[in-house]
């Protein structure tokens with residue numbers, strides 16, 4: 001089969017390798033769509049502590065079941081499936097309490113296991129056993145189903161930051177996830193969404209795709225002041241910082257309303273993860289700061305159903321479609337921020 005094999009840092013090669021064989025507890029899928037995520041770019045340049053080369057990356061994927069191990073139950077040949085890439089063990093302290101995304105033995109497709117930038121992929125046993133294989137609703141395309149993964153991460157983020165009816169929600173950053181957050185906040189009953197973004201290109205895209213009620217470009221106005229003006233001086237009820245910026249995290253502490261909630265949704269660079277802030281803002285504001293990352297398998301299932309109900313219109317996020325051979329070009333395109341979601345069709 002054709003596969004894009006990451007042989008080392010910034011060393012990606014298209015290879016013809018033998019198709020993997022599933023064990024009796026595993027499933028083999030023909031990959032139909034796999035989208036490029038910021039993580040794929042990071043891993044291409046820097047590797048990852050859980051990754052050993054050579055590795056096939058790609059974790060936002062969907063496909064069709066072409067082989068089923070004889071001990072697997074509940075799935076059938078030809079079934080169209082989306083795969084939740086973060087695999088919980090199902091046995092640890094957190095798994096037993098329903099917090100699978102915090103599983104202490106968490107493994108992931110595209111890191112510990114080969115992922116979707118290949119013609120075929122084995123779904124590992126723990127993934128099959130713990131609900132990572134989700135049937136795609138019949139009205140959804142493979143592309144939309146692959147994009148259930150980033151939506152699942154946004155769902156986890158908004159559940160833990162309690163986005164609720166009537167909230168004014170600020171989203172900082174209009175990358176693909178910022179755009180998804182804007183739509184999802186409305187679906188969850190936010191009365192108003194405010195986008196804070198520096199790039200004019202991204203603002204134009206977000207206006208068409210995610211319909212923020214208010215757009216603030218901090219290069220031409222003071223975002224903190226404007227948010228206070230829009231909220232009778234209180235600040236926003238909820239803030240999702242959906243970009244890897246320490247400065248944006250620091251500023252969000254001055255944008256939030258008393259008893260509000262801030263989510264540090266975007267992780268900071270490993271070599272510069274510290275921020276500085278006035279701790280009295282939290283002391284007197286009595287607001288909460290939460291961080292979220294990743295998702296659990298049931299978030300993926302929920303994401304598929306939200307997309308099929310058109311509560312979140314994910315298809316428009318796709319700006320480019322490329323064959324597997326052009327993965328490296330796709331990575332560069334995603335990194336240049338010229339595209340939103342780039343889909344690889346192996």
Ligand SMILES: [Zn+2]
Nearest residue numbers: 037039060149
């Ligand atoms: Zn991802």
Ligand SMILES: [Zn+2]
Nearest residue numbers: 089092095103
């Ligand atoms: Zn676990």
